[in-house]
Amino acid sequence: MSTSAASTSSQPPPPPSAAEDPDPPPQPPPPPPPPSTSSPSPSRYESQKRRDWNTFLQYLKNHKPPLTLARCSGAHVIEFLKYLDQFGKTKVHNQGCNYFGHPNPPAPCACPLKQAWGSLDALIGRLRAAYEENGGRPESNPFGARAVRIYLREVREGQAKARGIPYEKKKRKRPPVPAAPPPAEGGGDGASGSGAAVAGEGSGSGGGGGAGPS
Numbered sequence: 744m745s746t747s748a749a750s751t752s753s754q755p756p757p758p759p760s761a762a763e764d765p766d767p768p769p770q771p772p773p774p775p776p777p778p779s780t781s782s783p784s785p786s787r788y789e790s791q792k793r794r795d796w797n798t799f800l801q802y803l804k805n806h807k808p809p810l811t812l813a814r815c816s817g818a819h820v821i822e823f824l825k826y827l828d829q830f831g832k833t834k835v836h837n838q839g840c841n842y843f844g845h846p847n848p849p850a851p852c853a854c855p856l857k858q859a860w861g862s863l864d865a866l867i868g869r870l871r872a873a874y875e876e877n878g879g880r881p882e883s884n885p886f887g888a889r890a891v892r893i894y895l896r897e898v899r900e901g902q903a904k905a906r907g908i909p910y911e912k913k914k915r916k917r918p919p920v921p922a923a924p925p926p927a928e929g930g931g932d933g934a935s936g937s938g939a940a941v942a943g944e945g946s947g948s949g950g951g952g953g954a955g956p957s
């Protein structure tokens with residue numbers, strides 16, 4: 744029996760390898776940058792802040808006697824807030840009104856419209872920031888004056904009574920209200936009552952459900 748020795752002598756050549764390919768495969772292009780998320784407008788807050796600031800500067804300009812920003816005090820800021828009330832859209836009942844303390848009066852009344860406390864509070868926050876962004880010193884910021892804080896607190900308490908809306912929920916601890924829409928709708932043209940988030944119902948932490956029906 745002759746063993747076929749030839750079988751070992753001729754090994755098949757290795758298959759042509761593609762390693763020597765002169766053209767490197769094209770690199771995949773880098774992924775395109777994600778679509779730019781910067782919105783065309785700066786942001787609602789920023790543009791609102793700019794509008795508020797311009798409104799205030801205009802107010803100073805028209806002030807009699809003329810008033811400069813450097814001489815502006817907390818009292819002037821309060822004056823400005825009162826001036827804005829004429830553009831308000833939130834019904835605030837007088838003490839003599841039958842609907843004093845009613846959140847949802849069944850009929851119209853002659854009580855004045857004012858700026859809702861939530862709008863004023865947000866406005867002061869924006870103006871306070873704008874003042875410092877425009878070179879004002881924090882220690883002389885009239886929007887941070889104590890008198891302004893006190894005024895806002897009085898407005899809040901007065902409107903809470905007049906409108907029957909507790910801005911401050913009871914002081915007991917309760918989970919944060921999930922969805923309170925920001926009151927800033929646009930300089931105070933928020934629909935009346937929008938600032939208040941009438942979340943009453945007391946269903947928050949009521950602790951019901953503990954005792955099941957027997």
Ligand SMILES: [Zn+2]
Binds near residue numbers: 852853
């Ligand atoms: Zn009224």
